[in-house]
Amino acid sequence: MDRLFECVNCKLNLCQYLFFHRQEILKWNGWGYSDTRFLFNKKGQAEFTGKRYRLSGMIIPALQNWFEGTFGASVQHKSPAMPILTSSAVQPPTLNEAFVDELKSTGIPCSHDAEDRVFRGHGHCLHEVFALREGKVGRVPDIVVWPNCHNDVVKIVELACKHNVCLIPYGGGTSVSSALECPPEETRCIVSLDTSQMNRILWIDEKNLTAHVEAGIVGQELERLLNESGYCTGHEPDSMEFSSLGGWVATRASGMKKNIYGNIEDLVVHVKMVTPQGVIEKGCQCPRMSTGPDIHHFIMGSEGTLGVVTEVTMKIRPMPEYQKYGSVVFPNFEQGVACLREVAKQRCAPASIRLMDNEQFKFGHALKPQVSSIFTSFLDGLKKFYITKFKGFDPDRLCVATLLFEGDREKVLQHEKQVYDIAAKFGGLAAGEDNGQRGYMLTFVIAYLRDLGMDYYVIGESFETSVPWDRVLDICRNVKARIIQECKDKGVQFSPLSTCRVTQTYDAGACVYFYFAFNYRGLSDPVHVYEQVEHAAREEILANGGSLSHHHGVGKLRKEWMRETISDVGMGMLKSVKNYVDPKNIFGNRNLI
């Protein structure tokens, strides 16, 4: 299977690295691996360093032009990050001595080293990363513990209750909802419970096609291990290199290939969670039950407010025999959305189907690596000529859908034809496998690009929503326009990048992603401006019938809209569950409600 981000010469298990000091291979103030980043070299050309990704080590000639043109930025104007963390910036830990003593007597590893604490005190929201780049550190956990198994977690939770300390579960640290931020008003000792050591597949049941897995395992490791036995989960969120199984359950994650494999709620068969009241789990591993409200739905999306997910039984599938990428160019976004809607209606969506708008299409184009042969560049030119001149597509309006098919070779080819036939009815032209594959690669490198932007006065972020089909076009148009208007009103000097894509299709609607970035030169408090604009964009999403979140979760960032999202009674229900399960607010990250 062709993996987009496979470790090329990585012999060591990632999780071994992740033991006490993840920061040795991961950036402490940016996204991903320390050896992997975008930079503009001396010639001004963009380069992607490292050896981990397909794009690694390549020159990306068009990026500089696109970057400078889109943002009005310049490679001459740098805004570098602080290279190292000064430990004086980190407040000394507030330790609950009695708790620490008893914890140490259990033999579960723990640390109150500044770097360990800072690393687990944030997710990847813009404001979090921006502050780190400036060397600013707010309230962080006072101590980090690394339980090795379910029973360790039971002990830790018991001790936490006994000594009244605050527990914040930590999985992959890829949150983008301020969920990992320590509440500044928390006066108790805050303990970060790092699940990274609970990373084993405990058993695989080939009869029922399930696997019982510890919740700290990260996505790529889970897939790698299952692949060794010829299986996969098929759950591939964009963050799967770093995010953990427990995190997926706690946030109701969604994967790129959910059309075949389902979202996390479809994949989970059994969950074990440790709460202050004890362990919650079902008594069987049944495919479906009619036993009152599904208790899994109290756990999924609880965002660490009720307990720690320790073990999960997940559905697994035999690895697909054949995978094929594809892409379709549409004359405009409207036609593209109409096509996706039709595909959803006929329930023939491939493993993944995504529609980028025109701006994102151009962005994707700017990320084309240097072509190796004259022949490829000639072909590219020919394709471009065919689409714009011969077919009359307006290069400023056309947009592209990327596709991923998976399964039996024969069925894939048949499926492919069906989808391309539908696309043709909406004016779509097949545009090759390469474009498709590059589109998916972008998913994994886009977070690295944000760091590049931040080196040159450009900040940005993405956020998502889900929306009924009849609202898709309206929400895309209005939210993008709102972002542009708000930037103007808030004094942003340069026109922002405001773009979107439809990333998932459902029977009754779609998931839409917005990307938003701007050049902040001339602004005294760029992060505040950014937050105001994102806030306005979210209001616009809600006013246009979109959801508060499709899969990122609520965290603390979107809490203020929960009441209108789930009604007063709904809030009351969630609160009463919290009050019963965790009356002392041991799981005190204050997410969600």
Place this chain on the structure above:
Amino acid sequence: DISFKKIIETGSSVLLLFLSDPMLKKRDDFEDILEERRNSSDLKYALRCYTPVLYKGVTPCTSSMLKSMVLQSDQLHYVINQVSKETGKATDDIKEEASAILEEMAQCLQLSTVRFFAFTLSKAFKTLFRSICVNEDGIQRLQQAIQEHPVVLLPSHRSYMDFLLMSYILYTYDVALPVIAAGMDFMGMKFVGEMLRMSGAFFIRRSFGGDKLYWALFSEYVKTMLKNGFAPVEFFLEGTRSRTSKSLTPKLGLLNIVMDPFLKGEVFDVNVVPVSISYERVLEETLYARELLGIPKPKESTSGLFKARKILSEDYGSIHVYFGQPVSVRSLAQGKVNRCQFNLVPRHIPRRPSEDIASFVNDSAYRLVRAQEENMVLKPWVLVASLLLQYHHQNQAAGQKRGIALGELTAQAVWLRDLSRQYGAFLHWPGTVVTQVFTIILLALCVLTICEDKELLSQAVILLSCASYRNQALHVFVRPALLALAIHTEVFNSFSFLRNMFSNEFILCPGATVQDFEEACYLLVKTGALQFTQQEVLVTERGHRTLAFLSTMLDPFLQGYQVVCRFLCEEATETLTEKQFIPAVRKFIKKLLLAGRLRYMEVLSSDLQKNSLAALLRLGAVRKMKG
């Protein structure tokens, strides 16, 4: 009086910070578009290259495409099925019916017709008017707005001329021509109706209350044109021509329709542009006065229009057209409407607007009419007419028939000019005071002499015409005038009562009593007519003159409402129908006038009578009985 004190203490200081001084209101300069018409060929002008900028990304769309878009819309499908279920008619039949209605309604804008009008109107305008002055900055703002978002044009409505004039101006400036909502009565004029249709008018029935199909077609038609940026949509907020030169209470139907696409998220924003058209003299001047006095309006007909040709030999002065600041519906709705309310029902299913939307649209409508009023240009004659009317009535009361010394009138006019400027009036006062007043006097003399006429009705015609000039300035004075009437009683309560009573008569936004009171206080204090101390309100030495002028200005209305009340008390029986009301009250008033027990002939105006009845109904003083 607690509320009053509180307002003075908290209100005034806040007000000084937030209410910009009306005198500092910045307004654009005017350009006379007829000047060029007088110096160059009309034919060339009519045939020139016309290439307006359109809404970004708009794909050109013919009027037949528009019709089919409407007929194929989700909303129409829904309503057709609904009607079919209710009536048992086949959907195909209803579809046909819908298609026929749309045929009757739809505009079919054609450039050739526009060019024909450009030519003929140039000729007509040059003979009728001395100048047509337009604020070019406003046109530029409009151009900009058209490119950004769908645009709705909201001109004030004083004359049939209005919408031809609007299209003429937009053609002149190369701005996209609007489609105009016009009353069905125009359709009666065979040839002209079709001409208007080809110049962008679409026709709506005056009333179609319960007709779901008609409403769906009409609203979908307007929305389709708006959403696709096909053309700016133009309609008259006041619904009909104002016969009195006062702005009319806004009608909300069309405003609801054009705001709907924004509220439902179908467009990012809608720009609404209030346009103030001020005529020095409206073509329909005497017609209006006669109509108000009960001499029925001639049905619109083509032959009638040709008879109106004699109008061409008269002088109607100049017209000022002011294109106001585009108002973003999005910013109007900010914090007032929760758009999430449309999330739970498919948007194509027609629903009655919720309470918050209804009140939002209503408030916006009042704001927009006030925006029209604010930029109405007042000519000197308007102020002099106000003065002369007051003199006339005082003389009458005193039983005297003496004239006014020219010098005195000039001095008065200067005083009033300065006062109205301080109140933020948009005055057009070229030349010196004396020359202005002198030319006016020539006009004024006619009025005063004709007043000698013994025939009641013809006297009333003159007086009502004269009052219609004064009415143009009412919006400037109405708030302080209400305060002036209330000043010697429990101020805030009386103000609030009067304001409430007159809210069918003047543009007073419901629910804005406190703001209006503050505005009135602010203006009177600023001009030194009132002083506020800790305990009380003092009228200053020079304030007496201002207050007297202001309260006298509203006196005819006050008396009128009183007379209507008296009529209802003394003469009305249970059997009085709505139809009989106007003739009966008119008869009653005539009697009083002839007996010399009433001095204001204006009270004969059916407009005032209708408004007062509506106010009494609203206040619950009278009740409508069914059957």
